[in-house]
Amino acid sequence: MDEKRLKAPFSWDNYSDQPAQLKDKQYKKQMRQREFSSLFKTVVTAIIILPLSLIAMPFIKRKEIKTDDFFSMGVDYQREPELTLELLEELDVSTILIRLKLWELNTLEELKDFILKNKERRIILKILQDREHIEDLNLFEKDLRTIFEALHNHVDIFEIGSTINRAKWGFFSVDEYNRFYKTAYDLKEAEFPDAKLIGSGVIDFEYHFTAHTLFNFFKYKYDGIAALLYVDRRGAPENMQMSFNLLDKIAWLSTMVWMSPKTKHSLHITETNWPITKTAPYAPTSEHECVSEELYADFMLRYYLLSLASQQVDSLSWHQLIAPGYGLIDNRNKIRKRSAYDTYKFMIKNLKNAQFLRLDIKRGYYILQFLRNNRLLQIHWTLKPTTIKNDDFFEVYSMDGKLIEDEILSIGSSPLYIYIKDAV
Template identity: 75%
Template sequence: MKEPFKWDNYSDQPAQLKDKNFKNNMRKKESSSILKTIFTGLIILPVSLVLMPFVKRKEVDSKNFFSLGVDYKREEALTLELLEELNVKRILIRFKLWEIDELKNLKTFILKNKNRKITLKILQDREHVENLELLERDLKTIFTSLNGLIDIYEIGSTINRAKWGFFSVDEYNKFYSVAYNLKMTKFKNITLIGSGVIDFEYHFTAHTLFNFFKYKYDGIASLLYVDRRGAPENMQMGFALSDKIALLSTMIWLSPKSKNVLHITETNWPISKTAPYAPTSEHECVSEELYEDFMLRYYFLSLASQQVDSVSWHQLIARGYGLVDNIDTIKKRSAFYAYKFMLQTLQEAQFLRLDIKRGYYILQFLVNDKLLQIHWSLKPTTLKNEDFFNVYSSIGKSIKDETLQIGSSPLYIYIKDGV
């Protein structure tokens, strides 16, 4: 990345922009776009709030719902081994435009994962944002080289953070338009998703969904982190995770620019005491136990919404936020085994319903013609282990205790036939 943009290899993201004068000057140049973002948000967000109750749920295919982010350059042999162990059907790979010379290595990795659906997240740098001819040339190279191997291309990422290279939504709109024009003229069979807004900052999303640029999305990509609020059920401005999903789905439903498809292409919680590998400060970090609990509950609530087509956990191997820690030695965190059991249990499941009563959650599925309930509670409580229960912990351990402890860690409870 060119100065003043630098990549932080510890946390796998751009470093903070320290030149305040540069940032201010760039934002002044984009002031008209920033005003459009504010204006669009003031109109679209209230309308979407009013119409939220009228958006119909869709039937989400659980087989393709669970996705996992992987780094194709990190511990390749181990990555492939772990993916086989997890039996994950969909993966997301990041590719940096400023590393276009690595395309051959990327393709080699992709070919080793031909049995999985692959989302390729194409990361921008400032040079490609400013030089759209360069962007067109490199995107054309990528699309040509990977023809038929990629299920979904995500164009751009984290567009509402200046350190990632965009200083306005219009800069992103121009950027995405290059990819869309290539699709329409030379690569009609590829699937493009975009928007790429991080966190609950939907005024930026509104501007990507309602504008006069002549492009369309095959679906919307959202980096819907909720880690700064703690648990996924916690409120932000009156919105828990489920409410944020519902509002975003409504905006997509209203937009003339996108199919009614939503992919959460990045989310996680940073893990305590892993600096400098954690992508945020220690204040936002959580224990490995809570990391596991919050990950599961994020997936469960997203699947229960029946409005999200896939959720991609970021990511498989990473010291500060991954299912596996690779510093000093290879350590599979408990969350790795929880992710594995979740996939094993729910990849073929049919969602039935979600019941919530005073902070107690019961999620119900049909799994191989058996009724499965998943229980957790925001306030620790107990439940009698009935004779017709088969109970498993979050990592698949059978529980025979007469009294079940229901709390932060979800329990899987199969209801025996005949009840």
């Protein structure tokens, strides 16, 4: 792909689909010094908001999540586009997330054509920034108007900006992002009132930045909050980070969304994955964080199940369908579906229109219960492998859809789907 180079000292890594490391340390130091007042506000806001939101966590309002909208898949409109369309049909995904780079607006017609081919699906469009558009907000407004004019009738949600707490993505402070988002919001209010904008775009468990995007004096509103809630550096999604597991992190984030006067009570996880071992240079992290393809499938499913069980996440977009270092499909030499592809497909088949009932956790043993087509579905996994009897009233499937008829069921890292016969 012929790609315009980002404004120096920034550059794009086509292998891992993200900006390359920003190596100019002197430049980073100067920019952070220039943004000291914003960084100070981030600290002060966090000191006030984070403890208050922790106290408020038990009082958060749960909501009923529409499972049809919950499952979302990230796709690249320029990477194997015809195959992507076939795979989306096969997976039966109703929502997709597409990324558009502001420095590649020459591909806008190509993007629009791809979106029109997915007109039956719900579209989330993530607009990726570069330093040029952050520094020149008039240019950003001009180019964003071009995007809105072409796509606002075809896109359900626009995500404005991404990964705002990593300097290599172009932002050096939350206030820089606040000005960036306000430009988009003002344009939407003046010319495209029906467009829905989500923002914040903080990556990882760094809620001091999130707090500043939710509590500030800028005059804008969000239609929902976007978070890139990676937990890959901690291994399994149930693992703790500063005494918080994935469910705790979601609850805390949702509480801040609930408390903020700047946003509707809508939370979207718009990017997460695990990097896959032995895929360098395509893996977006070091080999230390990478996992096997088998664990990748386990962790992906459990991340989705826990997020759905929280009943606080409106949509969860996996990053992404085709990517050698972290996707469901490896396209390096030929098209190869990883085991996670079948896992994702079977998850959608069973849960897309299911009604969540409850989650039970006891000594590291997890049971989710759903009602699907008037049948009770339980999903079991445990962090400490054990066995249970396969009763006559069980109909058991592996996470990739194989019927299991063994008398003794091995429960472990890979969740099992257990339908209870004649339960309703």
